[in-house]
Amino acid sequence: MLNIVFYFQVHQPYRLRHLNILNARTAEDYFDNGLDQIVMQRVADRCYLPANQMMLKLLRRFAGKFKIAYSITGCAIEQMKLYAPEALKSFHDLMDTGYVEMIGETYYHSLSSLYDIDEFLEQVAQHKKMLKDEFGVTPTVFRNTELIYDDMLSNLIFEEEGYKVILTEGADRILRWRKPLHSYKNYTKDIFLLLKHYKLSDDIAFRFSDPEWDEYPLTTEKFVNWINKLTLSEQDDKNLFLNIFIDYETFGEHQWAESGIFKFMEKLPETVLVQPNLGFCFPSEVEKFTNYQPESITVPEPVSWADLDRDISAWVENEMQTNAIETLYELLHKIKQQNRTDLLRTARLLSTSDHFYYMSTKYFQDGDVHKYFSPYDSPEQAYIYYINALADLEEKLHENPHETDIEEEKPA
Amino acid sequence: MRILMYTWEFPPLIAGGLGMACYGMVKALLKQNVEVDLIIPTREAVYFPMRTPEDADTLPVVFLDEKKQEEFDKKTFEDANERFHYIGITEAPETYKQVEEITESIKQAVEEEEDVEEQDEYNPGYEDVWENIAHHLMGSDDIFQKVQEFTLRAERFAKLLEFDAIHAHDWLCYPAGMIARKISGKPLVSHMHATEFDRAGGPGNPNVHNIEFTGMTYSDYVIAVSQYTAEMVISRYRIDTGKIRIVHNAYIVDDNIEKCEKRLFKGATILFLGRITLQKGPEFFLEVAKSVLEKHPDARFIMAGSGDMARKIIQRSAMLKLRNRFLFTGFLNRKEVDEILKMSDIYMLPSISEPFGIAPLEAMAYGVTAVISKQSGVSEVVENAYKIDFWDVPKMVKVINDLIEHPAKRRKLGIAGMNEVHQIQWDDAATKIKTVYQEAIDEFSKE
Numbered sequence: 116m117l118n119i120v121f122y123f124q125v126h127q128p129y130r131l132r133h134l135n136i137l138n139a140r141t142a143e144d145y146f147d148n149g150l151d152q153i154v155m156q157r158v159a160d161r162c163y164l165p166a167n168q169m170m171l172k173l174l175r176r177f178a179g180k181f182k183i184a185y186s187i188t189g190c191a192i193e194q195m196k197l198y199a200p201e202a203l204k205s206f207h208d209l210m211d212t213g214y215v216e217m218i219g220e221t222y223y224h225s226l227s228s229l230y231d232i233d234e235f236l237e238q239v240a241q242h243k244k245m246l247k248d249e250f251g252v253t254p255t256v257f258r259n260t261e262l263i264y265d266d267m268l269s270n271l272i273f274e275e276e277g278y279k280v281i282l283t284e285g286a287d288r289i290l291r292w293r294k295p296l297h298s299y300k301n302y303t304k305d306i307f308l309l310l311k312h313y314k315l316s317d318d319i320a321f322r323f324s325d326p327e328w329d330e331y332p333l334t335t336e337k338f339v340n341w342i343n344k345l346t347l348s349e350q351d352d353k354n355l356f357l358n359i360f361i362d363y364e365t366f367g368e369h370q371w372a373e374s375g376i377f378k379f380m381e382k383l384p385e386t387v388l389v390q391p392n393l394g395f396c397f398p399s400e401v402e403k404f405t406n407y408q409p410e411s412i413t414v415p416e417p418v419s420w421a422d423l424d425r426d427i428s429a430w431v432e433n434e435m436q437t438n439a440i441e442t443l444y445e446l447l448h449k450i451k452q453q454n455r456t457d458l459l460r461t462a463r464l465l466s467t468s469d470h471f472y473y474m475s476t477k478y479f480q481d482g483d484v485h486k487y488f489s490p491y492d493s494p495e496q497a498y499i500y501y502i503n504a505l506a507d508l509e510e511k512l513h514e515n516p517h518e519t520d521i522e523e524e525k526p527a
Numbered sequence: 528m529r530i531l532m533y534t535w536e537f538p539p540l541i542a543g544g545l546g547m548a549c550y551g552m553v554k555a556l557l558k559q560n561v562e563v564d565l566i567i568p569t570r571e572a573v574y575f576p577m578r579t580p581e582d583a584d585t586l587p588v589v590f591l592d593e594k595k596q597e598e599f600d601k602k603t604f605e606d607a608n609e610r611f612h613y614i615g616i617t618e619a620p621e622t623y624k625q626v627e628e629i630t631e632s633i634k635q636a637v638e639e640e641e642d643v644e645e646q647d648e649y650n651p652g653y654e655d656v657w658e659n660i661a662h663h664l665m666g667s668d669d670i671f672q673k674v675q676e677f678t679l680r681a682e683r684f685a686k687l688l689e690f691d692a693i694h695a696h697d698w699l700c701y702p703a704g705m706i707a708r709k710i711s712g713k714p715l716v717s718h719m720h721a722t723e724f725d726r727a728g729g730p731g732n733p734n735v736h737n738i739e740f741t742g743m744t745y746s747d748y749v750i751a752v753s754q755y756t757a758e759m760v761i762s763r764y765r766i767d768t769g770k771i772r773i774v775h776n777a778y779i780v781d782d783n784i785e786k787c788e789k790r791l792f793k794g795a796t797i798l799f800l801g802r803i804t805l806q807k808g809p810e811f812f813l814e815v816a817k818s819v820l821e822k823h824p825d826a827r828f829i830m831a832g833s834g835d836m837a838r839k840i841i842q843r844s845a846m847l848k849l850r851n852r853f854l855f856t857g858f859l860n861r862k863e864v865d866e867i868l869k870m871s872d873i874y875m876l877p878s879i880s881e882p883f884g885i886a887p888l889e890a891m892a893y894g895v896t897a898v899i900s901k902q903s904g905v906s907e908v909v910e911n912a913y914k915i916d917f918w919d920v921p922k923m924v925k926v927i928n929d930l931i932e933h934p935a936k937r938r939k940l941g942i943a944g945m946n947e948v949h950q951i952q953w954d955d956a957a958t959k960i961k962t963v964y965q966e967a968i969d970e971f972s973k974e
Contacts, residue, residue: 136791136829136854137866438845445850495841496857505851506792506827513793 117296117346117355118396118404119387120309122258122282123363125163125187125206126224127155127194128469130490134500136507145461145504150490152198159199162367167205169366169377173384174214181384182214182395185363186258189222189245190467210250216397217246219254219278225466226430228259228268229417230444238463239275256398258282260468262311262360262420263427266413269301269308278306280398282360285310286418286425293410296345296355298401302411307401311360311420315341320361324374332375335382339390346392354404356396360420422477430471435498440471442505449512458511465504473497528964529562531690531707533681533700537567539608540616544885545720548752548776549696554583555777555957561964564688566703568677570615571595574684588614591683670699671734678702685710692716692964698723698735701742708745714967717746719756724763725880728805740764747967750774750960752883753904759882772963775908777953778888784865791870794825795931798871798895800864801886803834808877808900808917813840815875817847818924823931826852831867833858868893872937873930877917878903887912888951891944896937898926908951911944 129146138144173181187206195203209215221227222242227235239257246252257278259268264283272278285295293299295310318338322328330337342357362369370376387393396404421429431437447462473489474497491497532553536546553563557580565575572591577583588610590596604610681703685693693715695704701717708715723731723739743749743766750772751757757773760766790796797819799812809830816828830840830853837855844853859867868874874890874897881903888905891897897912899905906914913926930937 135856135863137856137863434842434845438848438850441848442850493838495838498841498845499855499857502851503854506854509851510792 116392116394116404117342117357118394118400119342120356120358120396120398120401121183122218122358122360122398123183123185124258124361125185125191125363127151127158127188127191128224128467129190129194129464130154131470131497131500131504133491133496134503134507136503145507146464147490151194155194155198158364158368159195159202161372162364163195163199163202164205165372165377166363166366167202167209169381171205171208171212173381174209174212177384177388179214180388180395182216182397184216184218184256184398185209186218186220188220188224189242190224190464192245192249207250210252216256216399217250217252217254218256218258218282218398219243219246220258221260223463223466224260224468225463226260226263226427226440226468226471227444227466228263228271229427229431230440231447232271234444234447234466236271236275238466253277256280256282261429263417264308264414264419265417266301266303266415269304269306273301273304273306280307280309280401282309282358282398283311283414284418284420284425285313285358288425289412289414289418293412296357297353297407298356298405298409300409300411302413307405307409308412309356309358309398309401311358313420313425315357316359316361319359319376319379320365320369323365323370323376323379333379335379335386338379339383339386339393342387342393343390351407353407356401356404358398429475429477430468433474433476433494435474435476435494436471439474439498439501439505442502446505446509446512449509453512455512458508461508465501465508470497470501474501528560528692528961528968529564529690530556530692530694530964531564531566531684531688531711531713532694532696533566533677533703533707534696535568535699537565539611540567544883545696547779547885548720548883550583551777551779551953552957552960553577554580555953556960557583558954559957559961561957561961564684564690566681566684567616568673571613572680572683573614574688586611591687674699674702678706681706682710691968694718694964695742695746696720698739698742701738705742705745714747714971715745716748716750716963716967717742718750718752719743719760719882720752721882722756722759722763724759725756725806725882728879740766746770747970748772748963750963752776754907755902755904756882772959774956774959774963775904775951776883776885777951777956778885778892778948779953780892780949784893785869789870791867792827794827795823795872795934796870797826797828797873797875797927798867798890799828799830799832799875799877800859800867800890801832801876803830803832803837803840805836806879806881807834808879809834809836809840810843811877811917811920811923812875813844813847813853814920815877815923815927816844816849816853818920819927819931820849820852822928824852826931828853829856829867829871830854831856831859831864868895871895872934873898873927875923875927876900876903876905877923879917881905888948891941891948894938894941894945896930896941897944898923898930909944909947911940911947
């Protein structure tokens, strides 16, 4: 039996303005609300609303035989409330079917696990609380920002109540001779690992509408045929997991509706479910379906799902990125030390990984992707605006706050 | 006295400091009853006859083509900008002829007048000065084409207009000045605001060097904007010392400057303001910042401006882990420059080679304490500023640390500098320039 595990990532950052040190005087001014609104509304129209409508139909039609999971960041939820409440409602409708699982992550989609463990745990707790408040659920599956994972993450998440599974990238260098189709465990902690099948995931996420691709156009039948072939290699009746982990924005935003991406997905459950040895499951069901002793794997250096390198170099490779992120966490530390709750939220919004992604100077194939997602003309510009924000924020830290200025942290 | 003046910049057509210098100079000359027929790179073939000081602001215009003049006279313009746009001031010349064609035309224009003057007096070492200048205008860059266009047009002005002497600013206008001299038989004063060595921070473009050399050699007088520049003209170009005159630039202080108490940063703010290019020494600013920040982490270094080295400096500042203490603004408009000067404590000009350098005067006018490179012309005219070799990073660090640690001293020096800048007037410079004109005219009439 092969279980297809669908997990979709939903995230939108708060984008920094073209921030000049001369005009940055209030923290609210740092972020380009107008741009965020435009993007959120566009993505809601092109992706969240039509994709959720499609999923809702499919989930109802197959009544439990088709299941999917989402991870939605706190930033995305906040922005939906502000700019596209109908999109948020459509996610609630999905949850109400009972065939959707919510996954835990950091509230701000940050890289804090690599830089500040206390901050990381606080952001994880904040996201957990948000899921409880918003959807009334408590996650048992964790995915770190951009599927970043190393052994240390298992240690941290293991100590957190409730988590049993972590999702990450099925990078070749951690799997080596192994397949991403089995469930794995961390080598010391009792945490299951599900590894993304990057070939089949990226076929949908990146290659789907590429006319240069040998397999273009990708039909549902062809895709399911590939999946079927995967089961042939398994002879011991071991249950397999095909982990398709993709950005939700793949539907309608990265791959336009005209590409046929919605039709592809719409036909997928029925095409899969007529096969006797194929099915769907939640990531949290891995323990239930694992009918063998999972191998344990060790990941000393962080992996991620980004770029060809599948490491953390998309965010912390060049010197601009390193200086920026180190400065942020030093400042965040000072803000907490001085108990400046009025500045904490701003600092945390600046911890969102996208800010560092925009500063990437990678070339070739990956650079195109970085450029596509960036609201700035160049990595240097992104760096300048970011550092300006940190300089201004630090200046506010030096100012003695008037009592009336102190506001408790509150999400927008 | 009437001067035919060629310059590449004049407000509103400004790219660097040349435009503002020409403006201050021309206005002061007009006050001293020197009339100026100004020619700048415009799309339409026009010149600007200036007779009163106000003309430097209003720019009265005359078309060479009578029909066009009639059309222009009939038109009404909503504002000055619309009028400038009509003349094509803000745009580059639209049509360029083929390089060879223009070069040939320049030669022909000169050859027609060939019998007027003897050939070799002003071109030691060159058999044919015209062949030389035409040859060196054969650059592949757009700028060379523009210069060719401008030079070709210069001939028409020189034939048509009445004047006593010719004044040409920087290499871009030297060929035009030379043609005008050849055609009119009037003396030529060339003005050296910046040599190719200054601009390039190294050897630079050999074509430009040759135009600079030939132009100065062919001139009757060469005005250098500083002793520093004069020495370069002598040592690098071997120009006859006897015809070099030094006239320092001046600065028109805006009377509306108010030093405001609003600060950007609690810590001392140290400013670099200018193009981020090799000549301006941005790397030295960065080195100084690194050392100063080790002692005074609360200080903030701001690099304002844009330029070809910006990326490199941004990346290097990150590499040195200067955190959020080394900041960039990108290109600033006039209003933003005003703001940032008001909020700065120390201004640094670490230029590798600065023929004059007006920016420190501007900073001083705002009461900002200036630390300037010794390799600059401006260091010859101000007293109340620190003057340090651009490469002497330890000394710059020492001075800036000292200024940060002693704010009272810093403020005192700032005020002294502000008062000093008010004394540096274009009127004095214009008097000197007028004397150079007079000398040239007198010598010519003797011959």
